[in-house]
Structures are given as structure tokens and as C-alpha cells.
Amino acid sequence: MIFEDREDAGRRLAAELEHLRGENPVVVGLPRGGVPVAHQVAQALGAPLDVVIVRKLGVPTHRELGFGAIGEGGVRVVRDDIVRLSHAQRADLDEVQRHEEAELVRRARQFRGDRPRIPFEGRTVIIVDDGIATGSTAAAACKVARAAGAARVVLAVPVAPPEAVENLRPETDELVCLSSPRMFSAVGEWYRGFAQTPDSEVVSLLARSHAGRAGTAxxxxxxxxxxxxxxxxxxxxxxxxxxxxxxxxxxxxxxxxxxxxxxxxxxxxxxxxxxxxxxxxxxxxxxxxxxxxxxxxxxxxxxxxxxxxxxxxxxxxxxxxxxxxxxxxxxxxxxxxxxxxxxxxxxxxxxxxxxxxxxxxxxxxxxxxxxxxxxxxxxxxxxxxxxxxxxxxxxxxxxxxxxxxxxxxxxxxxxxxxxxxxxxxxxx
Incomplete structure (x- = not known):
């Protein structure tokens, strides 16, 4: 399955998520590329749109290896097994967290301005990305949503490799993936148009969604x-x-x-x-x-x-x-x-x-x-x-x-x- 662009992927994904309309869901996109896809889903379901901002906590001596993740509202998910195996000092791990907390706050302010995030407590949260490669960010986002009180966590993506889909199923209550090709090397190869999403577009889509809902409330x-x-x-x-x-x-x-x-x-x-x-x-x-x-x-x-x-x-x-x-x-x-x-x-x-x-x-x-x-x-x-x-x-x-x-x-x-x-x- 080939998608014209992220908007096309979002419209197709929304059709598969129509059964969730009655659950009064919150739709959240993973910045940046997931937000245009999530925008189409939110519009189709008449749901509020937000971003889920996740920062990976990397082992100090091997930053690509995550020992956990943090999210807004003080959510912190830590893999104790990786912490033990890393033999890292507590002071070094704390310094990593302080750095990522500052970056999380900066990005949240950049994307939302002065608007507070939409609460997840007791609600169905639909996490949307434009595609999944390894699935580490999506997995962290699911954990963050769960820790923030989501009643149900739904992960929805247009395309992902089969192994990533299977690895992510235990993290969700429902996983929707439109295409899961065996020959997979990169998300962008399944789009005809896959230009990088600028920060300004994320800010604009979130502001438009907020203004539209505030105007009709x-x-x-x-x-x-x-x-x-x-x-x-x-x-x-x-x-x-x-x-x-x-x-x-x-x-x-x-x-x-x-x-x-x-x-x-x-x-x-x-x-x-x-x-x-x-x-x-x-x-x-x-x-x-x-x-x-x-x-x-x-x-x-x-x-x-x-x-x-x-x-x-x-x-x-x-x-x-x-x-x-x-x-x-x-x-x-x-x-x-x-x-x-x-x-x-x-x-x-x-x-x-x-x-x-x-x-x-x-x-x-x-x-x-x-x-x-x-x-x-x-x-x-x-x-x-x-x-x-x-x-x-x-x-x-x-x-x-x-x-x-x-x-x-x-x-x-x-x-x-x-x-x-x-x-x-x-x-x-």
C-alpha cells in the first residue's frame, strides 16, 4: 500500500478508527511527522488533537540505548534491568534526566504555546505516527499514556514492519496498522510525498484544532x-x-x-x-x-x-x-x-x-x-x-x-x- 502523503494516510487511518468515535477519544500525534496524520484522524472523529512528547533517557556511556523515557506531567518510565546492566552511576543517570526534562519542557512550549496539554485520565488515547521503523518511540509513548491515566491506549499507524507490530501489541489495548510489508527499510519509501514536517506546521495544526473546538464549544x-x-x-x-x-x-x-x-x-x-x-x-x-x-x-x-x-x-x-x-x-x-x-x-x-x-x-x-x-x-x-x-x-x-x-x-x-x-x- 502506497500513500500519497501524510494527509492521505491520515484519512485512510481515520476510516479504520471510526468505531472509536463513541469513546470520546483524545488523538495525539508523535512530533513531527505524526501530527499531520493525527490531524486528519482527529477531524474525522470530532476529537481533540494534541501531541505526546516523549524524551528517551539514554545510558550515559551509550546514549542510543534507552534506560527509560519521560513524558509530560512528571511521567517517568524506567527499565530497571537496563539500569543494572549499564553499571551507570546514579548521579550520571539523574543528569541525563535533568537534561531531557528541560528539552521536554522546551518542545512542549514550542508546540503548544501557553495551552496546557489535554488530560488522558480515564480516556481512550489514540497515539498516531506517520509510520514505525523500530518502534522504540511509539512504545515509550504508549507507556507514557498509560502512566498518565489513559483508560485505553490505541496505537494507529499507516505502515510498520511485521516484527515491530508484534513487539508493540503488548503495549497497547488495540493496534491499527494499515500496511505491514515484509520488505521494509524505511517509512518514507511507502509515501509518494514524504517531505520533512516543519515545526511551524505542527504548531499551526495544533492551534487550528484548538481554535476550532474552542469556537464551537x-x-x-x-x-x-x-x-x-x-x-x-x-x-x-x-x-x-x-x-x-x-x-x-x-x-x-x-x-x-x-x-x-x-x-x-x-x-x-x-x-x-x-x-x-x-x-x-x-x-x-x-x-x-x-x-x-x-x-x-x-x-x-x-x-x-x-x-x-x-x-x-x-x-x-x-x-x-x-x-x-x-x-x-x-x-x-x-x-x-x-x-x-x-x-x-x-x-x-x-x-x-x-x-x-x-x-x-x-x-x-x-x-x-x-x-x-x-x-x-x-x-x-x-x-x-x-x-x-x-x-x-x-x-x-x-x-x-x-x-x-x-x-x-x-x-x-x-x-x-x-x-x-x-x-x-x-x-x-
């Missing part, structure tokens, strides 16, 4: 609201996408309001994944003038509870994203027996301010702290020991308390989004 509700908490009225903004599986309420800290640029950035990321968001002021303007109110966790938690009850008639699961003292309020509210909060994410939070009520929290809790925010990191480590619910502590390397360093807030957005998709939209 319907909103069931996108409006200003008022949260009534006792004798105060707190303004907010509620955004609920069509078919929304859950809503995340934001609890600001340190005197921030619903206009906090950092929380708004995270809210945009959650919205792009289909989650609803409610950003509202926890304090009135007059209350903000007195710094003591910022640390009144009991009052903040009570107002957060009022906000969750406002959402109750919609019948959707509710999560809470808390920053700084707002994280303590979120955990304090989640500790109540009648709480509606089903998942919590803390960014640079002060969970210690929730005190002994930490042990009463039942909602799965993710604690995100900057690696250079040493005091708060220590407080979060201690708080995690007191939690009795499902919990995880994620440290963002190089980040300070406000996550102002390039790429660090993007990392927060991805971690938060994956957590909420997993716990508010299981199986999505």
Missing part, C-alpha cells in the same frame, strides 16, 4: 452570580460548558478576589477540559481592608460552603481549588459531615491552618507546592501526614510561592485539571 451557562452568605452578598462568575461533568469552586487566599490572574488562568484550563468553574469573592471590599479576615478560616470555609450549596440544584459533583489561606478554607469546608465537596486541590496552600480538622477530610486532596517555597513545602508535608483521605503532594521544580516563574503555573493547571477530571469525571 457551547455554554450551558456563563453568567455573573451572587453568593448569599448570611448577611453578605459576594459577587462571582459561573461558567458551565455544555455536558459539564462537574464544577470547581475557587477559594482565593491572601486577600485575592475573583479577578486573581493566577486562578483565572487555572480556571481557563479547567474550562477547556469541559469542567465548570465558579470564581467568587470570599470577602467584601470592606473586609479585605482588615488583614485579620484573610486568616479567618472558619468564616472563609462557611462562605465556601454557601457557594457549594448554590450549585447543588444543578446536580453536578463539586470540587474546590484553594490557594494560600483559601486552601485551608477548602479543606475545612470539606471536613464537614454534610459537605458537597468531592475533590480538593491546594496551590501553595496553608493546609496547616485547617488544624485538627484535616483528619476529617474525606475528599481526595492534591497538594501542589513550589520547590523553592521551602517553608510552605514543609507545612504541606506535615499536613499530608494528618490527612486520612486519598492524597498526593506534588512539588513543581523551580517554583516560588506565587508560581511566577515561566511554565510553573502551567504545571499547576495541568496537575489540577488531571486531578479534577479523575475525581469529578471518572471514565470520561
Amino acid at each position: 457551547a455554554r450551558a451557562e456563563d453568567t455573573e452570580v451572587v453568593v448569599e452568605a448570611g448577611d453578605v452578598r459576594l459577587p462571582g462568575h459561573l461558567s458551565i460548558p455544555e455536558g459539564c461533568p462537574g464544577i470547581v469552586v475557587f477559594a482565593h487566599g491572601s486577600g485575592s478576589s475573583r479577578h486573581s490572574p493566577r486562578n483565572r488562568a487555572v480556571a481557563r484550563s479547567l474550562g477547556e477540559s469541559g469542567l465548570g468553574t465558579l470564581l467568587f469573592d470570599l470577602l467584601t471590599r470592606e473586609e479585605e481592608l482588615d488583614r485579620v479576615n484573610v486568616f479567618d478560616v472558619e468564616t472563609l470555609a462557611a462562605r465556601l460552603a454557601h457557594a457549594t450549596r448554590l450549585l447543588a440544584p444543578r446536580g453536578l459533583p463539586v470540587g474546590c481549588f484553594g490557594a494560600s489561606t483559601g486552601a485551608a478554607a477548602a479543606l475545612r469546608a470539606a471536613a464537614e459531615p454534610d459537605t458537597l465537596i468531592e475533590a480538593v486541590v491546594s496551590r501553595g496552600g496553608r493546609p496547616d491552618l485547617a488544624g485538627q480538622r484535616l483528619a476529617d477530610v474525606r475528599a481526595p486532596t492534591l497538594l501542589i507546592v513550589g520547590g523553592r517555597d521551602e517553608t510552605v513545602l514543609d507545612l504541606n508535608r506535615r499536613a499530608k501526614e494528618q490527612l486520612r483521605c486519598e492524597s498526593r503532594l506534588e512539588v513543581v521544580p523551580g517554583a516560588t510561592h506565587l508560581f511566577e516563574e515561566p511554565g510553573t503555573l502551567d504545571a499547576v493547571a495541568v496537575l489540577a485539571r488531571d486531578w479534577f477530571v479523575r475525581h469529578l469525571a471518572p471514565g470520561r
